[in-house]
Amino acid sequence: MLIRTALAVAASFTALNAQAADLSRIAAAFGNTVMSVYPDGRTQKIWLHPDGNWDGVGRSNQALAGHWTLKDDRVCLRQTKPPTLPFSYCAAFPTDPHIGITWTGKDFAGAPIKLTVLKGMAEAREAQGPTQPPPR
Numbered sequence: 328m329l330i331r332t333a334l335a336v337a338a339s340f341t342a343l344n345a346q347a348a349d350l351s352r353i354a355a356a357f358g359n360t361v362m363s364v365y366p367d368g369r370t371q372k373i374w375l376h377p378d379g380n381w382d383g384v385g386r387s388n389q390a391l392a393g394h395w396t397l398k399d400d401r402v403c404l405r406q407t408k409p410p411t412l413p414f415s416y417c418a419a420f421p422t423d424p425h426i427g428i429t430w431t432g433k434d435f436a437g438a439p440i441k442l443t444v445l446k447g448m449a450e451a452r453e454a455q456g457p458t459q460p461p462p463r
Contacts (some may be wrong), residue, residue, distance in 0.1 A: 349397045350365060350377060355424035360445040372450050375402070382408075418442075 356375040365372045365386060373383035375395055381404060383391040392408035396415075403417040416435040422429050429443045 339412060352422070353397070353420055353424060355426065355428075355444055356420075358448060359426060360448055362443050362445055363432075363434065363440045364443070365434070365440055372445075373404070 331389060344349050349358060353375065354370050357377050359374075361375065363373075365371070369386040371386050371391075373391065375381045379394055379396065381391075381393055381395045385391050391406060393404055393406040393407055396403045397404070398417055400419055400422065401417040402420045403415040405413075405415045418432045419430075421430055421434060426444055426445055426446045430439055434440050
């Protein structure tokens with residue numbers, strides 16, 4: 328019995344350490360904004376939280392929310408607000424994320440997008456007007 332308990336405790340600590348290591352891969356996103364820019368210029372912004380939740384503002388200025396997980400080198404989002412089909416969208420996340428990093432990807436429908444980690448979460452708190460691409 329004692330050996331089984333010790334093994335269970337060791338397994339729990341191993342799992343916690345692995346989760347902490349995984350979180351460090353995307354720590355730059357916490358407290359900041361991940362913005363997706365679509366070919367038509369509209370943007371979507373999401374805010375990942377360390378507790379596995381996320382929220383955001385969609386391309387049509389609708390409020391978004393859900394849960395996220397890590398799978399290998401990808402961040403997987405499951406949307407709960409507004410309710411949608413029960414599937415997760417997974418996308419690669421840079422191996423060296425930092426404020427200002429930009430990379431390309433595809434949205435859940437396969438449309439090309441440009442993603443950037445922006446400093447801060449001001450819009451998340453203010454929930455102001457339609458999202459627009461930054462001025463050039």
